[in-house]
Amino acid sequence: MFINPKISQKIMIGVLAVATGLTLIVLFYIIIFMLSRGIPVVDWKFLSTFPAKMGKSGGILPTIIGTFVLTLVAIIVATPLGVGAAIYLTEYTREGKITKIVRFGAECLAGIPSIIFGLFGFILFVVTLKMGWSILSGGLTLAFMILPTIIRTSEEAIKTVPNSYREVSLSVGATKWDTVRKVVLPNALPGIVTGIILGVGRSIGETAAVIFTAGSSLRLPTSLYDSVRTMSVHFYILSREGISMKNAYGTAAVLVILVLSINLIAYWLMNKLTKRNQ
């Protein structure tokens, strides 16, 4: 049977458009569903008070602090490693065996499921190194998880810096490291920050890796060896154990808004960098 190519094209474009529309609708539905139910719950009191009765009522202050410190530890550990690796890959070596191995390593690390990170962090940090369920155990586990993101994004950022910048710096007698430090890195900074922000976004949304390494204490932490509960873990526990649907929606709204704005900022920064260096 022969179908006129023009007609079959019309049909196919229709099908593709419907599929695209469907995908976008589903994805927007999820966001609107969560926000429309969650935002009415969120007010200043919700954000600034302690939960009462395991989260049945009250606010989510300790989980905000928990999320913040855990993410901070992860960023502090992963940033120097990720940026250093990216500098080496782009500035100090040519495409070859080493870059291939490192990239493969980073890609595999990026593909490891978070539950495996959870198991690993539990056995290494919590048990073997006796750090217990703590900010430190959770933060280090998250650092492992976000390292590939930071490497990849920093690499892309460094690559956008035009070669002529480096040549000028080297020609006036600067060493390679000086050139990297004073010319390449400042110019690549927005992109590097993008990588870090994406890492923050991933840390904030993570649950499986955190619940087995940082625990789920609702108390305010006083040291790096204290257990904390992040917002995503709190949301999981509230909804799974049916403690309070209202507070679950509220926590989810805060979580979703935070993650979306973080990713938006990251995207905006990277866009700005690419435009500037073009």
Place this chain on the structure above:
Amino acid sequence: MKNIKEIVVEKSLFLIALSAIFMLFLIAVFIFKEGVPLITKIGLKDFIASAQWSPFEGKFGIFSMIMGSLWITLGALVIGVPLGLACAIFLSEFVHKNTRAILKPVVELLAGIPSVVYGFIGVIVLVPFIRQHFGGPGLSILAGAIILGIMILPTVISISIDALQAVPRSYREGSLALGATKWQTTRMVTLKAAQSGIVASIILGMGRAIGETMAVIMVAGNAVKIPHSILDPARTLTTNIALEMGFASGDHRAALFATGVVLFIIIMILNTLANYVLTQHKK
């Protein structure tokens, strides 16, 4: 003096660059060290081919979990891949550049939504819907597959768009000049040329589906038995670990790590495959 500093910097950066591969190695060592002794103790065959999982009687067979992971992952691919590919083709070939510049980041943004949120939507909206309209408990393979199918969309769409965009314009122009329609060009030229990137996007999406934990725990029902229909509840490798890790000790804990070993090996095979497909193409 300056030379020494340069050398020190270069060597330290080299060591830092190895950190990712070192971490991967460290993860493998610790997971295997905890899990492999149990597998050798009860035998590989009994571990992966037996469906008897009763930790308190010392029976550790993960066959039902392997089947659970398989069903749910395949289901997610059946839902996510056609939808994702259609979306990628449409956004890459049939819309204006500016529309793509807005919609691609929007789709990527959605990859950032925490998996617990997807799971929650599944429980609140999807599970009751399945229970009412298809029967069964609702918490099922079908629910897991639909949620995971949605979750892999950003991965499939984003990587496939990149692959399609990487196809040189001259290929398309050549085909259009010969009188082919835009769709014929897409089907016969562009998609062929972007094949490896698209395959890689599917493999990576599959990896994401197999590895997902929290969303599946919430919607798939978690029953330890070999599923017979898509409306049956199922437990996957990942959820098996997450559900019992909180109270496991001794051999039981080792068995959960052994489950992790199986998962780790599957993921590494998929990653290697994706990497191979992509590098083959570059040659």
